[in-house]
Every structure is written in structure tokens, then in C-alpha cells.
Amino acid sequence: MAEVEVKDSGKGGKKGQQKKMKIHVDFTPMVDMNMLLITFFMFCTTLSKPQTMEISMPTNDKVTEEEQNKVKESEAITILLGDHDRVFYYLGQPKYEDYTSLVESSYGADGLRALLLERNKTVVNKVKDLKERKKRKEIDEVVFDSLVTEAKKTKGSPVVMIKAKLADENGQNGASYRNLIDALDEMIICDIGRYAIVDITEGDLFLMENYEKKGALSDQIDTSLKKN
Incomplete structure (x- = not known):
């Protein structure tokens, strides 16, 4: 509360002389009010959830290229990250004798994203429907997360292997x-449920080199590559 103290100049003061006033403002109620407001907002405000990215790192066990290629061919997509921000991909098992089986793409909507959305459109549509149901408050956050996880396991959804040239x-x-981060972002955007970062193989490096030389190395393919 504000207090006003009037200081009289005494009897000897001149006629018409203004009286001096000393103003004192008590801020204690204001401090109490601020503390109540802070407490109110702390209990009523929904804190933002941390955004995390799940990454499947390569196993420490030695895995041969033949074992890596056992993924169902119709579902497998292999993304090769090359130098100078170049990115390539091939579908199913690698075809070393055909350099055109390796396709050069780009990061973003006109490249990898378009491919992944097309190959994963069943899951994308399911997740989109779940988001609409969540928006209409038909399902809560916990149920939404579990249903999205199940949707990403839909039979026939792509399995993506990401390999980076060292x-x-x-x-x-x-x-x-x-x-690597750009490639992982595309996995999240396109609702890819099964993907992993895998060590690049000699066969993958051969594919990129043969692509650069327009198939000039096809006649030099080692028999071990043909078996894979």
C-alpha cells in the first residue's frame, strides 16, 4: 500500500510555502501476487515434449554383404550417401552388371522423399488418419503413439538401409x-518404421564407381560380386 507523509515546515514557515510530501510505496502485495501467478502458470502450463530421433546403429557383429541382402527384395531400399552431397539408391538386391540399377537422387521433396512416400503410402495414409482422429480428440496421446507404432509395422512396408561412403x-x-542427418530426417517425415544405418560394402562402392564410368567396369565384375 502507498503511504503519504506530509512534512510540515513549522511555524516559522513563510506564507504560501508548499508542504513537502514523502511518498512510500509498499510492494509486498505485488510480490505476493507475482508469486501466485508464477505458481499458477507452472501448474497449468503444458511443457513441450523433447523431440528425439530413434537411430538404429550398425551391430558390432560381423555381417557379410550376403546376409545384409537377405531382406525381402520387394521391400528393400538401399540408400548410398556419396561425396559432394550426392545420394544414390537401388531397390532390392544390387545388380552389379547393370549400372543403371543405381539411381542418383537428391535430398528433399523431389528426391528421396517422393520415392519413400510412394513406397510407404499405405503406412503414410494410416498415420495421416490417426492424426486426424487425434485432432478430433477421438484418441489420446498414449493411444496415438501405440497405434502409430503398429501402423509402421504394416506388412509390405519398406525396409531402408542407409550406407555412407567414408x-x-x-x-x-x-x-x-x-x-546422414538429412537421410534420417526423410525416414521420420515419410513414417519409415524399419530402417538402419549399415556399413557400406565394397560392392556398394563398386556400384557408385561403375555408375560414374557409365558401366565401363561391368566386364571386370568379380565372381564373388555376381554371387551377391
Whole structure:
């Protein structure tokens, strides 16, 4: 509360002289009110949930290229991250003798995203429907998350393997960390439920090199590559 103290100049003061006033404002109620408001907002405000990205890292066990290619061919998509921000992909098992089986693409809506959305359209439509139901408050957050997880396991949904070309001894001519993050972003955007980061193989490097040379290396394919 505000208090006003009037200070009289005494009897000896001149006629018409203004009286001095000393104003004191008590801010204690204001502090109490601020604390109540802070407490109110702390209990009533919904805190934002941390955004996390699930990453499946390569296993420590030695896995041969033949074992990696046992994924059902109709569902498998292999993405190769090359140098200079280039990205390639092939469907099913690699065809080393046909360099055109490797397709150069790009990051974003006109590249990998268009491919993944088309191959995963069943899951994408299911997740879209679940989001609409959640928006209409037909399902809560917990049920929504569990249903999305189940939707991503739909039979026939793609299995994506991401392989990055490593840099040379000078730290050049390889995929960057940003390329890997861009590829993982596409997995989240396209609702890909099954994907993993896998070590790149000699066969994958051969595919990219043969692609650059327009199939000039096809006649030099090792018999071990043909078996894979």
C-alpha cells in the first residue's frame, strides 16, 4: 500500500510555502501476487515434449554383404550417401552388371522423399488418419503413439538401409554428417518404421564407381560380386 507523509515546515514557515510530501510505496502485495501467478502458470502450463530421433546403429557383429541382402527384395531400399552431397539408391538386391540399377537422387521433396512416400503410402495414409482422429480428440496421446507404432509395422512396408561412403585419409571424398542427418530426417517425415544405418560394402562402392564410368567396369565384375 502507498503511504503519504506530509512534512510540515513549522511555524516559522513563510506564507504560501508548499508542504513537502514523502511518498512510500509498499510492494509486498505485488510480490505476493507475482508469486501466485508464477505458481499458477507452472501448474497449468503444458511443457513441450523433447523431440528425439530413434537411430538404429550398425551391430558390432560381423555381417557379410550376403546376409545384409537377405531382406525381402520387394521391400528393400538401399540408400548410398556419396561425396559432394550426392545420394544414390537401388531397390532390392544390387545388380552389379547393370549400372543403371543405381539411381542418383537428391535430398528433399523431389528426391528421396517422393520415392519413400510412394513406397510407404499405405503406412503414410494410416498415420495421416490417426492424426486426424487425434485432432478430433477421438484418441489420446498414449493411444496415438501405440497405434502409430503398429501402423509402421504394416506388412509390405519398406525396409531402408542407409550406407555412407567414408572419407579418405585426408578427410575428403566422403559423405558428411549433415548428409546422414538429412537421410534420417526423410525416414521420420515419410513414417519409415524399419530402417538402419549399415556399413557400406565394397560392392556398394563398386556400384557408385561403375555408375560414374557409365558401366565401363561391368566386364571386370568379380565372381564373388555376381554371387551377391
